[in-house]
Amino acid sequence: MAAMKTRMSSFSRNTSVAPAPQAPGLKSGPNGTIFLSSGIPDLDKILGGGFPLGSLVMVMEDTEAPHHMLLLRNFMSQGLVHNQPLLYASPSKDPRAFLGTLPSPVLSKDDRSHNRDPEQLQEKGLRIAWQYKKYFGEHQPNFDSHRDTKHEYCNDFDLRKPLERHFLTAQNICCLSIQDPPNLAALRDCCAKFLAQFSRNNSSISCAGRVAIQSFCAPQCEYSNMEWDMLSFIRSLKGMIRDLNAVAVITFPPSLLSPSSSKRWQHIADTLLSVKAIPDEDKELANLLTGYQDMVGLLNVHKVANVNTQVPVILEATTFSIKLQKRRYLVLECLNQAPVDGSSGSSYASTGSCSGSTKTGTLDF
Amino acid sequence: MAESICRNLRDGALEGEHAPALSIKDSIATPFGSDVFNYVLTKLSSNILAGKSQSKISILDCYTDPLGWKDSLKGPLDTENFSLKDPIEAVLFRHVRNLDLLLSAIIEMGEALARQGKGRFSVSIDSVTEMLRHASLSSVANLLSKVRSHASRLKIAINGVICKLDIKKVYDQNRISSTFWLLHSDLHEIRAIAALEYLSSMVGSLEPMNLSLNGQRGDLEKLSLLEQNSRKGKFHVRFKRRNGRVRVMCEDFHIKQSGINFTPVSSEEGIINQGLLPKVQFNLQLSEKERIDRAKVVLPFEHQGNGEPMHIYDGRRSLSEGKDEKASVLSENLQTNENSGKGEIIYFRDSDDEMPDSDEDPDDDLDI
Numbered sequence: 001m002a003a004m005k006t007r008m009s010s011f012s013r014n015t016s017v018a019p020a021p022q023a024p025g026l027k028s029g030p031n032g033t034i035f036l037s038s039g040i041p042d043l044d045k046i047l048g049g050g051f052p053l054g055s056l057v058m059v060m061e062d063t064e065a066p067h068h069m070l071l072l073r074n075f076m077s078q079g080l081v082h083n084q085p086l087l088y089a090s091p092s093k094d095p096r097a098f099l100g101t102l103p104s105p106v107l108s109k110d111d112r113s114h115n116r117d118p119e120q121l122q123e124k125g126l127r128i129a130w131q132y133k134k135y136f137g138e139h140q141p142n143f144d145s146h147r148d149t150k151h152e153y154c155n156d157f158d159l160r161k162p163l164e165r166h167f168l169t170a171q172n173i174c175c176l177s178i179q180d181p182p183n184l185a186a187l188r189d190c191c192a193k194f195l196a197q198f199s200r201n202n203s204s205i206s207c208a209g210r211v212a213i214q215s216f217c218a219p220q221c222e223y224s225n226m227e228w229d230m231l232s233f234i235r236s237l238k239g240m241i242r243d244l245n246a247v248a249v250i251t252f253p254p255s256l257l258s259p260s261s262s263k264r265w266q267h268i269a270d271t272l273l274s275v276k277a278i279p280d281e282d283k284e285l286a287n288l289l290t291g292y293q294d295m296v297g298l299l300n301v302h303k304v305a306n307v308n309t310q311v312p313v314i315l316e317a318t319t320f321s322i323k324l325q326k327r328r329y330l331v332l333e334c335l336n337q338a339p340v341d342g343s344s345g346s347s348y349a350s351t352g353s354c355s356g357s358t359k360t361g362t363l364d365f
Numbered sequence: 366m367a368e369s370i371c372r373n374l375r376d377g378a379l380e381g382e383h384a385p386a387l388s389i390k391d392s393i394a395t396p397f398g399s400d401v402f403n404y405v406l407t408k409l410s411s412n413i414l415a416g417k418s419q420s421k422i423s424i425l426d427c428y429t430d431p432l433g434w435k436d437s438l439k440g441p442l443d444t445e446n447f448s449l450k451d452p453i454e455a456v457l458f459r460h461v462r463n464l465d466l467l468l469s470a471i472i473e474m475g476e477a478l479a480r481q482g483k484g485r486f487s488v489s490i491d492s493v494t495e496m497l498r499h500a501s502l503s504s505v506a507n508l509l510s511k512v513r514s515h516a517s518r519l520k521i522a523i524n525g526v527i528c529k530l531d532i533k534k535v536y537d538q539n540r541i542s543s544t545f546w547l548l549h550s551d552l553h554e555i556r557a558i559a560a561l562e563y564l565s566s567m568v569g570s571l572e573p574m575n576l577s578l579n580g581q582r583g584d585l586e587k588l589s590l591l592e593q594n595s596r597k598g599k600f601h602v603r604f605k606r607r608n609g610r611v612r613v614m615c616e617d618f619h620i621k622q623s624g625i626n627f628t629p630v631s632s633e634e635g636i637i638n639q640g641l642l643p644k645v646q647f648n649l650q651l652s653e654k655e656r657i658d659r660a661k662v663v664l665p666f667e668h669q670g671n672g673e674p675m676h677i678y679d680g681r682r683s684l685s686e687g688k689d690e691k692a693s694v695l696s697e698n699l700q701t702n703e704n705s706g707k708g709e710i711i712y713f714r715d716s717d718d719e720m721p722d723s724d725e726d727p728d729d730d731l732d733i
Contacts, residue, residue: 063562064603064605066609091510093514179507218510219560219563220507220510220564225501256560258556278611279612280606280612296610322609
């Protein structure tokens with residue numbers, strides 16, 4: 001009867017509906033989505049948990065800076081640490097060589113100083129806390145607690161230490177160079193073969209896969225002037241991935257495409273990020289932004305995937321600065337403008353809650 | 366700054382990195398690319414020649430007979446028409462359209478040079494513009510990227526020159542390994558230029574001194590500006606640093622009989638990067654007029670130092686000022702009253718019924 005049946009209204013918390021994934025490196029999110037980590041803890045927080053399975057992430061590069069490589073490195077390392085198969089395609093002649101530059105995870109939390117906030121708290125005397133949110137502790141989502149501490153959902157990566165060999169010799173890494181082939185057929189076939197192992201036929205997920213394509217329209221590739229072919233490849237990749245347990249990240253320099261192509265590619269992405277270089281020794285920027293000395297670039301979040309929902313994800317802030325903390329750890333921070341206008345919304349650091357966030361205490365619709 | 370570019374080319378790349386690559390761009394307004402190119406080349410070669418007595422420069426001459434026509438004519442034509450500089454040997458290359466062959470010729474030549482000593486070599490391409498005439502953008506880009514990323518023993522510098530495709534391999538014992546090329550920006554589509562900038566680690570562009578000639582100026586002025594442009598210009602360099610930041614540098618250059626001179630920029634130009642930051646809702650900038658007015662404001666509690674008794678302004682306007690003035694909102698910008706000649710802060714109280722300085726404790730009406 002209706003009275004005996006448990007209430008399954010749309011207002012119930014989705015965490016009880018979705019099956020908790022058994023594999024490490026995955027976590028459930030709202031609306032029945034399952035996330036995998038981007039490898040950068042701050043980015044996961046900003047995006048509300050990570051990259052949802054089945055989505056296509058595109059990163060717009062800046063031709064003047066290699067920051068997209070930082071994002072890719074963390075993404076790939078995270079996958080290897082969690083034993084998730086990886087397909088990597090790049091326009092260099094020897095993509096395997098790039099695997100040697102992948103960073104190694106920091107195993108214990110003590111190594112990494114989470115204490116960038118308490119450092120500021122140790123000012124002598126009067127503290128004027130005009131950025132309150134920064135001082136709240138990080139809320140760990142409660143479903144992380146039953147995980148093994150060795151398999152954290154998202155690791156911090158030390159960019160100075162290369163990933164251990166045993167991760168790289170696993171059989172589940174496929175590397176492909178896209179420089180020489182005259183068309184995209186080889187890449188398409190390779191992707192199709194790789195992704196065939198991740199179909200969603202049963203409710204428990206054994207493993208998820210990652211596809212990383214770097215600098216997709218680089219000029220040294222022969223197919224780079226075949227814009228419709230490239231677009232149709234991306235579309236078919238998106239179609240393949242949509243109902244598989246995999247995430248694809250494609251980076252591309254938009255200035256090397258025609259404007260209409262670039263727009264089309266931006267629209268086809270589920271999650272769209274862009275990285276930008278910043279000028280060196282710029283006094284204007286140094287005056288406008290605090291922490292300019294440590295910044296290496298800017299990250300913009302243009303679009304966040306909303307899967308299984310009509311509710312758009314609205315972020316508090318979309319521009320973040322990329323910093324290398326101690327030259328090792330990649331952190332993303334909200335831009336802190338010097339307190340000329342303290343009431344502006346962008347002056348809180350390291351937030352980015354969105355409607356699908358994993359904070360406890362919020363109602364999930 | 367031009368020195369620092371040459372130094373960067375001379376230093377070469379670290380292990381595992383691609384070789385530094387410089388793109389020199391010019392246009393019809395400042396057609397001095399070859400001069401800058403020659404400057405860089407002479408700087409590099411002087412560094413080389415100073416280092417080792419056995420250094421060699423060899424030329425892959427793709428100018429004399431790029432498509433092999435003279436060869437195929439089999440006539441009595443003299444096909445050995447080198448454009449030589451004396452001790453340098455030039456090898457004729459006839460298949461410019463086949464970039465794979467070109468690349469292997471370059472590498473072969475470079476390896477031959479490098480084998481004579483344990484060194485690296487640089488490749489300079491005199492004109493990428495010329496290469497793009499014969500081959501597609503993607504194949505030229507392919508060649509350049511392969512050149513940059515060639516095995517670390519060999520490093521190639523490619524110089525581009527407008528009409529001639531000379532590829533000189535500069536053997537350097539002092540770890541010079543870099544590439545540089547010349548490009549004419551008005552002969553290519555934007556995509557091609559963007560692609561070549563993408564492939565280079567430093568982009569130098571030549572710009573005229575005076576950017577625009579106003580059409581309404583007289584002929585004499587135009588001529589003098591043209592005259593100026595014909596000898597001088599600005600050299601902007603965008604330098605991609607390893608940490609991901611971009612250093613932008615600018616210098617003036619002046620072409621003389623003896624060569625080209627670089628001087629630091631005469632006028633300061635600030636680069637405003639407001640496009641990078643998110644826009645705030647208020648306008649925080651003050652215009653000049655507003656700045657002057659703000660300076661003129663007489664602050665209400667300040668001792669003006671002129672012997673008058675201090676008047677504490679409590680916001681109530683005196684009756685003489687009239688009550689029919691329109692109220693305006695107190696905003697971040699201080700409003701000024703121009704008529705008085707000195708600035709004032711105009712403050713409108715919320716309601717005139719409020720008694721100032723009341724003796725009552727305003728917290729008395731809280732019942733706790």
